[in-house]
Amino acid sequence: xxxxxxxxxxxxxxxxxxxxxxxxxxxxxxxxxxxxxxxxxxxxxxxxxxxxxxxxxxxxxxxxxxxxxxxxxxxxxxxxxxxxxxxxxxxxxxxxxxxxxxxxxxxxxxxxxxxxxxxxxxxxxxxxxxxxxxxxxxxxxxxxxxxxxxxxxxxxxxxxxxxxxxxxxxxxxxxxxxxxxxxxxxxxxxxxxxxxxxxxxxxxxxxxxxxxxxxxxxxxxxxxxxxxxxxxxxxxxxxxxxxxxxxxxxxxxxxxxxxxxxxxxxxxxxxxxxxxxxxxxxxxxxxxxxxxxxxxxxxxxxxxxxxxxxxxxxxxxxxxxxxxxxxxxxxxxxxxx
Numbered sequence: 001x002x003x004x005x006x007x008x009x010x011x012x013x014x015x016x017x018x019x020x021x022x023x024x025x026x027x028x029x030x031x032x033x034x035x036x037x038x039x040x041x042x043x044x045x046x047x048x049x050x051x052x053x054x055x056x057x058x059x060x061x062x063x064x065x066x067x068x069x070x071x072x073x074x075x076x077x078x079x080x081x082x083x084x085x086x087x088x089x090x091x092x093x094x095x096x097x098x099x100x101x102x103x104x105x106x107x108x109x110x111x112x113x114x115x116x117x118x119x120x121x122x123x124x125x126x127x128x129x130x131x132x133x134x135x136x137x138x139x140x141x142x143x144x145x146x147x148x149x150x151x152x153x154x155x156x157x158x159x160x161x162x163x164x165x166x167x168x169x170x171x172x173x174x175x176x177x178x179x180x181x182x183x184x185x186x187x188x189x190x191x192x193x194x195x196x197x198x199x200x201x202x203x204x205x206x207x208x209x210x211x212x213x214x215x216x217x218x219x220x221x222x223x224x225x226x227x228x229x230x231x232x233x234x235x236x237x238x239x240x241x242x243x244x245x246x247x248x249x250x251x252x253x254x255x256x257x258x259x260x261x262x263x264x265x266x267x268x269x270x271x272x273x274x275x276x277x278x279x280x281x282x283x284x285x286x287x288x289x290x291x292x293x294x295x296x297x298x299x300x301x302x303x304x305x306x307x308x309x310x311x312x313x314x315x316x317x318x319x320x321x322x323x324x325x326x327x328x329x330x331x332x333x334x335x336x337x
Contacts, residue, residue, distance in 0.1 A: 002077025002144065004031040004094060007070055008053070009063050009138075010084035014042040017084050021051035027091060028080070035084075036070035038063065044084075064159040068152040068232065079147055083138040088181035093141035099172035100146045102132065102164070103139035106180040120161040128168040133176055136160050146172055152232045152318065203283050207290075215298055216290040222305035223286025224279045229309075231278040232318050235334055238263050241281045248289050255284050263334065 006024050010017050017035065024033050035048040039060025048055050056070040067081065080094055093101040120135040138160060142150070149170040154162035167174050207220035223244075231237035238259050245256050259281065293301050311317065321327045 004028055004078050005074045006031050006033045006080045008082055008084050009036045009066050010044050011038040012040045012042050013084040014044045014047050017044050018047045018051040020084050021048055021053045025052050034070055036066040038066040064153050071151050077144055079142045081140045086181055092177050092179055096175055096177050098175035099143045100167040100174045101141040102176050103137045104134045104176040104178045106178050123161055124164050127165050130168055211290055219290055219302050220283050220286035224282035226305055226308055227282030228278040229317055236331055237278045244285045248292050
């Protein structure tokens with residue numbers, strides 16, 4: 001049986017990452033503890049290494065991208081994901097036998113994740129029919145089958161929700177396991193929900209203010225969402241933006257130039273758009289599509305983007321791209337891995 005790997009996503013956790021790593025090494029002495037350092041500006045990486053973890057140092061990309069890139073460096077076998085600020089025994093997750101075991105907190109520890117948790121719970125139920133008590137729990141044990149089904153994970157705020165949906169749709173055994181854990185939920189809300197709130201609320205409102213048109217706001221929001229959905233492999237979202245800009249023929253030259261200049265670095269994983277970058281480029285593309293498309297053409301564009309959004313919910317766009325020969329070749333163009 002393959003050895004367990006423990007993967008911790010951390011950003012600016014110098015004050016407590018050593019304690020977390022040490023506790024994990026005691027709890028799982030045969031496991032490798034890997035810390036995905038998501039562009040920390042403090043001594044998180046050094047503290048984690050000193051405590052005995054292997055550190056994958058990354059530019060600031062967001063939790064989803066950090067987990068995806070660090071997971072690629074881990075050997076095959078079961079994987080335990082946990083947050084850097086969690087305290088408690090995660091052993092029951094590993095021992096559950098489920099393909100995906102999700103920690104359900106035995107006691108509520110303050111905080112304000114109610115709105116985000118409610119949205120995530122409704123999304124999981126709408127797409128799978130399953131109701132979860134802790135859809136946003138970052139404490140998860142995955143079998144090798146689950147790893148293959150859910151990675152690469154969604155960017156940013158959607159990582160846990162999409163992971164659960166993908167596992168359930170793959171027919172895997174998903175269980176919630178009640179554990180007595182403690183963490184700092186309010187900090188996680190500030191750090192993790194910012195781009196999610198921007199995407200769900202801010203972008204449509206900004207587009208509505210700029211255009212005074214509900215249909216334009218919908219088009220901009222769908223465009224931003226699509227670029228964000230595609231930002232799961234190096235260069236993929238940038239290629240989509242460049243192709244969209246060519247199609248629209250009205251995108252600002254500055255934005256197009258930035259995309260072209262970023263492409264070599266993105267393909268080599270020297271940088272990554274993340275939630276903020278992909279949403280911003282998608283919103284720019286959508287806004288300038290509004291100026292080109294009106295009436296039936298705009299409705300057609302909205303319909304096409306909505307169809308792609310539904311398709312992304314039912315089947316990974318990455319899987320679709322990689323199973324289509326022409327798209328697969330275009331997607332791999334320029335990528336070193």
